[in-house]
Amino acid sequence: MDRLDSEILGILQQDARISYRDLGVRVGLSANAAADRVRRMRRDGVIRGFTTVVDPAADTRxxxxxxxxxxxxxxxxxxxxERAIAKLPGITEAVHVTGAxxxxxRARAADPAALDSLLRRLKTEAGVAQSNTRIALRAANRGGPSGQALSPP
Incomplete structure (x- = not known):
């Protein structure tokens, strides 16, 4: 397994239903190349099945x-x-919002150094003028207003 395989696994853990095209865009490969890597990891037993983690506390990464x-x-x-962030590692979601x-x-970073690198790349490669970062400490409420599960990180 190399860095791309690890990145693909991380993305599949976030969204097991992602298309090979979208997966390829996220890791900088063609859809066919991404599909080949997933098939190889399945054949080698690295991937045994597909499930999206819904509980952030259950995320073992x-x-x-x-x-x-x-x-x-x-x-x-x-x-x-949006095109630029599709190429950046660790970003799992970006939501266009109203307000300030x-x-x-939403992103995952292995450690503070990886977070610093991601923030620098957002500014140099994705056209970000300003950012404000918050680190999640824990999920205090695992259900929405009607007890629905929170969306995955």
């Missing part, structure tokens, strides 16, 4: 779960930003 409020530079458009910021980005 460790590291930091972070939420990053992002304000784009004036010369950066939404499409450009343009996006809320």
């Amino acid at each position: 460790g590291g930091l779960l972070v939420f990053i409020d992002v304000t784009l530079r004036l010369d950066t458009g939404n499409d450009e930003f 910021h343009d996006y809320i980005v």
